[in-house]
Amino acid sequence: MGFRESHFPSGLEVHKRNSPCPTFTIHIEIALWETLSKGKQKVSLSAFAFLFSELVQYNQTQVDNIAELERRLEDAGYAVGARVLELLCHREKGNRRETRLLGILSFIHSTVWKVLFGKVADSLEKGTEHEDEYMNSEKELLVNRFISIPKDMGAFNCGAFVAGIVKGVLDNAGFPAVVTAHFVPVDGQQRPRTTILIKFVEEVLLREARLG
Amino acid sequence: MQFFGGSEISPSPPAPAASGNNAHMLYIFNRNGVCLLYREWNRPLKTLSSQQDHKLMFGLLFSLKSLTAKMDPTSVEKGNLGVPQLPGQGCSFHSFRTNTYKLSFMETPSGIKIILVTHPRTSDLRDSLKYIYNLYVEYVVKNPLYSPGTPIRYELFNKAVDQYVRGLG
Amino acid sequence: MIVCLAVVGHQNNPLYIQSFTEADDALKLHHMVHCSLDVIDERVDNPKKSGPTINETFLGLLCPTENYKVYGYLTNTKVKFILVTTDLDVRDADMRTFFRRFHAAYVDAVSNPFHVPGKKITSKTFAERVATIVKSFGLTTTG
């Protein structure tokens, strides 16, 4: 899949340490990313799509309501997220520890998304109403790509799996949060986009303030 | 909220799409004779119920395949008439033409059969049927909430097929 | 010579501890590892201190005693690696390379689907890999 040029996050000026002009950074980062993950094994998207669909269908047999189904997908994702953090911190971050909120959000928005889904997330925005909310959105979330939701499953969102991954990364990096997946309609488009809503716990914000 | 198909198609085939499309109708069957999809674009004459119509079409192809294999002058194996064959066994018949229509047929080793009835002048449609097979794989087979062997009820798939067939020369 | 290596979880729960000496001073080494934890916590809580840059994983020398040196390393997941060595003139750069290779082994061990996060690391391959890293680090174990 060609590496689609991702537009820069609109809502929040994600702090890029070393370069004045954001689009310029994107190019460097892609080249860097290519080298870092070169020789990384790949599998076909359909192999993952078929596997993920079995995960969904198996869990459907284990639950009797949609909320429980989403919770089980989130648990599965959580385990993936915890391990992804370990893997990526060692490989991508080398010897730098993430201590700031923007740092970990940017890490998820770009590094985690690139390694898992092959592209930077479409956008990372700060919630307007609440201080502690951030939204990481994707026009066509990989796990939802082949899935059409029958009416009787209401607002069921397989993105709960990805929400679990994000929660696994955040909790284990010391930024505990409640993470949920939502469909957000996009005008003029048949398919809604998927937004991963991150709501940090009180203590994270206090620490962030203390660090100034 | 309605996404990516999943609407209930009324039992009777939908009204034919805009004219100027020289395809009459499309059938997709699986190896057990279940009609996964029937699309119609212009078919003024209707004599049979849709269920019988599907059965007739499947029966026609089943025997045609056996007949063409039986009379294959080049093959050495002695296939006898009516004996069930493996999909892909014997020579592969892919279309026949009358003065009023042309029937193009494709069968995959997994027993999926795609039949497209078009205007007699249309060119070789083997690649087009393969493209429709790819649409079937992308839009239907990969959707985890579709159970194989049941009629296809995905609006997006129907739209994609309609659009593609309209463009066929 | 590296005499003791420990991995401690972010609630200071021990995940792995291995001493490389025949002498029965394991208890003393464990105590040293324990007290170095406070040094790490104190250093993390107010990062204004000098020494390696504030948010670097390598924490450098924690608490030198007369015949041991204790080095620390903190990962992004708040897991602490602690190394105790009797080699008093070891260079920081060597420690960094050691910790990076140790971190690689740790990551593979916890990526194992059968490893329960936060619980002791029981993987045999991890123990073997750590032993080879220690051995190949030029500080061969005695005897």
Place this chain on the structure above:
Amino acid sequence: MAPAAPKSGDAIFASVDRVNAELFTLTYGAIVRQLLTDLEEVDEVNKQLDQMGYNIGVRLVDEFLAKSNVSRCVDFRETAEVIAKVGFKMFLGVTASVTNWDTEGTTCSLIMEDNPLVDFVELPDTCQGLHYCNILSGVVRGALEMVSMKTEVTWLRDMLKGDDVFELQVKLLKQIPEEYPYKDDE
């Protein structure tokens, strides 16, 4: 116009969308762990993994046929070869080889030196009876059944148990021709 020749595994793998193997490996690890917690019994987990693989195989075969231009799956030997060379490469990015044919040509082994499912995996002593990759045997069985070949697929060697390669034995039981599905009185 002769139908296009079957494409090579590498050609297809290069043309399809791909994802990082880590996401695939870690997701599979999450599935196995979920099954172990739900079902506890190791052979129950083996059965469930095989069934999940079968469900995948039944669907995956159509994508395999569509993308690989394979139009005939009549000869078992030819089919096994295509699955090993094209199928595994197209989906998992690794090639398998086919060996140990028996005299009648109805049983063979698929050999894999590399398998993206098992990165980082180390079987604990409590799970020695587990066939961690049983989903793969299910996929092969499901896919072959869809092309009218009823088979029995079993693990002979498993790298997670110390062997140097993965070996899947595929035994052809019988080929099921297409029956006329409608009864005459219908």
